[in-house]
Amino acid sequence: FNYFGNCYTFNADENNPLKQTMEGSGNGFMAFLDIIVDDYTENYFTGGVSEIGLKLLVHDPREPAIMDTQGIALAPGNHAFIAIKRTLYENHVPPWGVCEDRQLEYYDTYTLPACYLECRSKHIVANCACRPFYLPGTAPSCDPTTMFTCVREVLGEFTVTRGELECNCPVPCSMTKYSTSVSYAGWPNKLTEEHISTAYGIDPAYMAENGVVFSVYYEELNYQKIRQLKAMDGGQLASNIGGMMGLFIGASVLSLLEVWEYLWQRVK
Numbered sequence: 001f002n003y004f005g006n007c008y009t010f011n012a013d014e015n016n017p018l019k020q021t022m023e024g025s026g027n028g029f030m031a032f033l034d035i036i037v038d039d040y041t042e043n044y045f046t047g048g049v050s051e052i053g054l055k056l057l058v059h060d061p062r063e064p065a066i067m068d069t070q071g072i073a074l075a076p077g078n079h080a081f082i083a084i085k086r087t088l089y090e091n092h093v094p095p096w097g098v099c100e101d102r103q104l105e106y107y108d109t110y111t112l113p114a115c116y117l118e119c120r121s122k123h124i125v126a127n128c129a130c131r132p133f134y135l136p137g138t139a140p141s142c143d144p145t146t147m148f149t150c151v152r153e154v155l156g157e158f159t160v161t162r163g164e165l166e167c168n169c170p171v172p173c174s175m176t177k178y179s180t181s182v183s184y185a186g187w188p189n190k191l192t193e194e195h196i197s198t199a200y201g202i203d204p205a206y207m208a209e210n211g212v213v214f215s216v217y218y219e220e221l222n223y224q225k226i227r228q229l230k231a232m233d234g235g236q237l238a239s240n241i242g243g244m245m246g247l248f249i250g251a252s253v254l255s256l257l258e259v260w261e262y263l264w265q266r267v268k
Contacts, residue, residue, distance in 0.1 A: 002134045003068040004055060014061040020218050025081050028217025034210050035076060052076065054212050058084050058178040063111035064136075070113075072182055077208045079187040083219035085179045091171055092228040099173040099228075106136035110172055119167035127154045187213050 001007060010029065011018050020028050035054065042048025057071035065071070074080050091099035106121075107114040121135035128150040130142035142151055188196065188211070193204045232240070 002065070004049065007065070007067065009061075009065075012061045017061070020221070023218050023221050025083070025215045025217050028215055030215040031213070033212045035212055037076070037210050054214075056080075056082070056214060056216075058082070058180055058216060059113075060111070060176040060178075062109040063113045063175075064107070064117055066113050066117065072180065074212050074214055076210055076212050077187060078213070079185045080212075080214040081183045081185070082214060082216045083181045083183075084216065085219055086223040087177050087179065088223060088225045089175050089177065090225065090227040091173050092230065093173060096230050097228050098171060100170040101173050102170065111175065112169055112172065115169035116167055119165065119169065123165060124151055124154050181219070187211065 010031075018029075033054065035052065037052050040052065042050075044050035051073070053076060054074040055067050055071040056074055057065045057067060059065055059070075072080070072082065091097050093099055101110045102115070104110055104114055104118055106118055117136055121131050121137045121139075124135065124142075125131050125137060125139045128142060128146055129139070130146055130151075131137045131139045132147060132151055133141045188207060193207060196202055196207060197204055
């Protein structure tokens, strides 16, 4: 569960992941979902959401998803084509960098989303003596009344909504991010609509109002690695010191010889 309700993760086993062997939209992951619009029970003016559809986020399986601030909104009646690119970041520890891999209380791997979720959970527990069911922790879950009053008020504070909550979450020393580019097409076309209607007995109007189709795929079968490097390592420092010493000592000996020659000529 998360802020929007049910949450499903695909390809979450980092030790045995499914892999795409060819680039392109026809070689990735494609899904058709029935969002059952008539079962929606939330209202924006009573603390819920007013939209229909899905939110999708492509993320590292080691980090939790924060769907209220991240993700792509998918509307029914469309086919979303989501092309992804993978980027690896390797940051340096102090004093050359500012990265730090901390030990979290409720997650095995340190990531920025996990740290932010823990921080948000502790902030709510400190103010409401309970935690929302979608946040990590050992405190008891908040009942509906507390969710609608205290939790909603705490989350609505400027410190949370504006990102000013002091969480003390340093940058991890290594992390994987996925950038996405999204394009949309209408769905379904006439022949597909007739086939699904005949094969599964689904009304065409129902498909347009409840059907969400998306494809997630690698745009190219490569990745980018961004590394922080020291401006100068130990070997380079020793080499530069040796070179400078050689330059100044050599210049000093040469100057002494020139002075000695000048004096010798004057004496003669």
